[in-house]
Amino acid sequence: MxxxxxxxxxxxxxxxxxxxxxxxxxxxxxxxxxxxxxxxxxxxxxxxxxxxxxxxxxxxxxxxxxxxxxxxxxxxxxxxxxxxxxxxxxxxxxxxxxxxxxxxxxxxxxxxxxxxxxxxxxxxxxxxxxxxxxxxxxxxxxxxxxxxxxxxxxxxxxxxxxxxxxxxxxxxxxxxxxxxxxDDLVCHRCYERQKNIPTLKTHLQSHFDKDVQKAKGKAILILKRKREDDESSDGRKDQAKKASVDQDKDS
Amino acid sequence: MxxxxxxxxxxxxxxxxxxxxxxxxxxxxxxxxxxxxxxxxxxxxxxxxxxxxxxxxxxxxxxxxxxxxxxxxxxxxxxxxxxxxxxxxxxxxxxxxxxxxxxxxxxxxxxxxxxxxxxxxxxxxxxxxxxxxxxxxxxxxxxxxxxxxxxxxxxxxxxxxxxxxxxxxxxxxxxxxxxxxxDDLVCHRCYERQKNIPTLKTHLQSHFDKDVQKAKGKAILILKRKREDDESSDGRKDQAKKASVDQDKDS
DNA sequence: TATTCCGATAGTGAC
DNA sequence: GTCACTATCGGAATGAG
Structure with a gap:
């Protein structure tokens, strides 16, 4: 027991x-x-x-x-x-x-x-x-x-x-x-009904993979801009770019 | 189709x-x-x-x-x-x-x-x-x-x-x-209920194996008696033995 | 709603 | 009541000095 x-x-x-x-x-x-x-x-x-x-x-x-x-x-x-x-x-x-x-x-x-x-x-x-x-x-x-x-x-x-x-x-x-x-299998993220467990698992994994890809994309974007800033001697651009990256958080 | x-x-x-x-x-x-x-x-x-x-x-x-x-x-x-x-x-x-x-x-x-x-x-x-x-x-x-x-x-x-x-x-x-x-699985030979298919198949096979063994036993018995008869010079015993083997058919 | 194992059950696709 | 494949469903055991 x-x-x-x-x-x-x-x-x-x-x-x-x-x-x-x-x-x-x-x-x-x-x-x-x-x-x-x-x-x-x-x-x-x-x-x-x-x-x-x-x-x-x-x-x-x-x-x-x-x-x-x-x-x-x-x-x-x-x-x-x-x-x-x-x-x-x-x-x-x-x-x-x-x-x-x-x-x-x-x-x-x-x-x-x-x-x-x-x-x-x-x-x-x-x-x-x-x-x-x-x-x-x-x-x-x-x-x-x-x-x-x-x-x-x-x-x-x-x-x-x-x-x-x-x-x-x-x-x-x-x-x-x-x-x-x-109850039927319904994705908790997009509410799409899934026929069975293997299908659901593939579906959930693809949601997660997209999240990972999106995060990677943002990381690269931030890195790119940081490099541009480092190379740039123009200090005035800095503020605008920082604001742009902050906005990406909610997208 | x-x-x-x-x-x-x-x-x-x-x-x-x-x-x-x-x-x-x-x-x-x-x-x-x-x-x-x-x-x-x-x-x-x-x-x-x-x-x-x-x-x-x-x-x-x-x-x-x-x-x-x-x-x-x-x-x-x-x-x-x-x-x-x-x-x-x-x-x-x-x-x-x-x-x-x-x-x-x-x-x-x-x-x-x-x-x-x-x-x-x-x-x-x-x-x-x-x-x-x-x-x-x-x-x-x-x-x-x-x-x-x-x-x-x-x-x-x-x-x-x-x-x-x-x-x-x-x-x-x-x-x-x-x-x-x-319907439930019931042996068509002895009417014993069987829990599942593997059990039933083993059970049916053992019925068949018994039949085979029984047939072998009879074949040996018949052969034995035949040999005894061949060796025996006493022809009077023949009829009794034949009757005995015939009876085995129904056992 | 602990897992794992076994087996029954259900749906499908087959050209 | 065709098969073979996949997946689901359903019960039982699970430990152990």
């Missing part, structure tokens, strides 16, 4: 540093950040709340149990995950720049109906290009517009909504969310 | 001898006997009515169209197939004896809902052990007790039944027969 409770085992470690470096990315007093063992995108991490006297594993079983717990503790727990996730996102964006020369979206959120025990916040890049993404459930579970992937900000907003709304959302009914995973 | 009408093409040949020997087994003035291209048993042939001015291909499209045709012509057509099938069965039984040392059932019949154009009578040995038998539809379509495989004798009896019964049977409604192909 250890495969179902592996995350709980990690989160229960008194010394997270004993976890292998292939598993553990970092930790704080209240959270663990681990590499997703089967990444569904170029960057894919999990952030787990650590088990402690104040945070028993029973309360941390999943998002539903956390939301049914003491509301203030729940909010604190999720905020802890958030603060770590935001730091992590910065690190991911650094690596995006180093490796790919550009940044793209990083999503933070929970699966409405998880299958592994212990709450885990997914921190995942929006490309969804990775070998471990193999079937419709994988894809739909991360589709940012489908509803199964619950964005962290949305979940945090439940706490500030009416009690009635909080209660409704906190139910996380299987019957509501599970069917979403069987 | 030639794959759908391949049998009609064969049956329309004015000179069947031009068919390759890998296809044609034999022919008469009114029928062709060909090797099933994907045999579902150790012996598996198809007998086709030949197209002629008296027997247009439109009438011979399938069993339903034949039964909707002139009733006397239909009966004659099917009787022609039968007389060839009976001869063929004799030849198959000869080869069974030569190759395996024993004979086993040979079925003659039609699929209630065929997918290849042109009437074809299956002549197939009851082992149903063959590499080309790959899925549930294959097996159920030849299961001798399921109802999808229409035994030739049963079909011929329809002609001598009441007109009402003939009309009913002649409908060959898809909605009645198609669902049978999805």
């Amino acid at each position: 250890s495969f179902l409770t592996i995350l709980r085992q990690y989160a229960s470690k008194t010394d997270p540093a004993t976890l292998p470096p292939t598993v553990l990315f970092s930790h704080s007093t209240t959270t663990l950040t681990i590499f997703d063992a089967y990444p569904k995108a170029t960057f894919h991490f999990l952030i787990l709340p650590r088990v402690s006297p104040n945070c028993p594993s029973s309360a941390l079983a999943n998002l539903k149990s956390v939301l049914a717990w003491d509301k203030d503790k729940a909010k604190q727990c999720i905020r802890d995950l958030q603060s770590n996730a935001l730091e992590l996102r910065d690190k991911i964006e650094e690596e995006m720049m180093e490796k790919y020369g550009f940044k793209w979206d990083v999503w933070m959120g929970f699966h409405a109906v998880p299958s592994l025990e212990h709450l885990h916040l997914h921190v995942i890049s929006s490309d969804l290009c990775a070998p471990a993404l193999k079937n419709k459930k994988h894809y739909n579970s991360f589709h940012s517009k489908l509803g199964f992937f619950l964005h962290l900000n949305d979940v945090l907003e439940w706490f500030d909504a009416t009690e009635s709304h909080f209660k409704t959302m906190a139910k996380l009914e299987k019957s509501k969310y599970e069917p979403l995973l069987k | 030639s794959f759908l009408t391949i049998l009609r093409q064969y049956a329309s040949k004015t000179d069947p001898a031009t068919l390759p020997p890998t296809v044609l087994f034999s022919h008469s003035t009114t029928t062709l006997t060909i090797f099933d291209a994907y045999p579902k048993a150790t012996f598996h042939f198809l007998i086709l009515p030949r197209v002629s001015p008296n027997c247009p291909s439109s009438a011979l499209a399938n069993l339903k169209s034949v039964l909707a045709w002139d009733k006397d012509k239909a009966k004659q057509c099917i009787r022609d197939l039968q007389s060839n099938a009976l001869e063929l069965r004799d030849k198959i039984e000869e080869e069974m004896m030569e190759k395996y040392g024993f004979k086993w059932d040979v079925w003659m019949g039609f699929h209630a809902v065929p997918s290849l154009e042109h009437l074809h009578l299956h002549v197939i040995s009851s082992d149903l052990c063959a590499p080309a038998l790959k899925n549930k539809k294959h097996y159920n379509s030849f299961h001798s007790k399921l109802g999808f495989f229409l035994h030739l004798n049963d079909v011929l009896e329809w002609f001598d039944a009441t007109e009402s019964h003939f009309k009913t049977m002649a409908k060959l409604e898809k909605s009645k027969y198609e669902p049978l192909l999805k």
Whole structure:
């Protein structure tokens, strides 16, 4: 059964540093950040709340149990995950720049109906290009517009909504969310329907390849202009060119 | 589309001898006997009515169209197939004896809902052990007790039944027969349910292997007794031993 | 919605 | 109920002193 409770085992470690470096990315007093063992995108991490006297594993079983717990503790727990996730996102964006020369979206959120025990916040890049993404459930579970992937900000907003709304959302009914995973494959970037997984994966890869090409194009453009500026003795052109490059960011 | 009408093409040949020997087994003035291209048993042939001015291909499209045709012509057509099938069965039984040392059932019949154009009578040995038998539809379509495989004798009896019964049977409604192909896998020899196709195939093979072993045992027994008789000068024992071997036939 | 393995099931294309 | 190919779907096991 250890495969179902592996995350709980990690989160229960008194010394997270004993976890292998292939598993553990970092930790704080209240959270663990681990590499997703089967990444569904170029960057894919999990952030787990650590088990402690104040945070028993029973309360941390999943998002539903956390939301049914003491509301203030729940909010604190999720905020802890958030603060770590935001730091992590910065690190991911650094690596995006180093490796790919550009940044793209990083999503933070929970699966409405998880299958592994212990709450885990997914921190995942929006490309969804990775070998471990193999079937419709994988894809739909991360589709940012489908509803199964619950964005962290949305979940945090439940706490500030009416009690009635909080209660409704906190139910996380299987019957509501599970069917979403069987929905047709629709590209989360251009909304084009895809016939099957191989087609979808090729399609997503081509979106990503275009992004990479675009970033390369801009890098070359910037380099070109920089060289022209260096060669030019006319200091007056500088400002106009800088403005032109800044505009490219939004194109 | 030639794959759908391949049998009609064969049956329309004015000179069947031009068919390759890998296809044609034999022919008469009114029928062709060909090797099933994907045999579902150790012996598996198809007998086709030949197209002629008296027997247009439109009438011979399938069993339903034949039964909707002139009733006397239909009966004659099917009787022609039968007389060839009976001869063929004799030849198959000869080869069974030569190759395996024993004979086993040979079925003659039609699929209630065929997918290849042109009437074809299956002549197939009851082992149903063959590499080309790959899925549930294959097996159920030849299961001798399921109802999808229409035994030739049963079909011929329809002609001598009441007109009402003939009309009913002649409908060959898809909605009645198609669902049978999805039935659970049940061994046609011992009625044991089989979980899946690999299991069924192993099971059928073991039935056949037992038959072969049994036949070998008898052959050895007969040989032994013959040798004893040859060595014995006592002629009185002969009759008793012959009777004993005859009894083994039914065991 | 952990993966992996096996097998059944479904759609397609075949000229 | 043609085949062969691809992909999806569905269940079961998964560990292990």
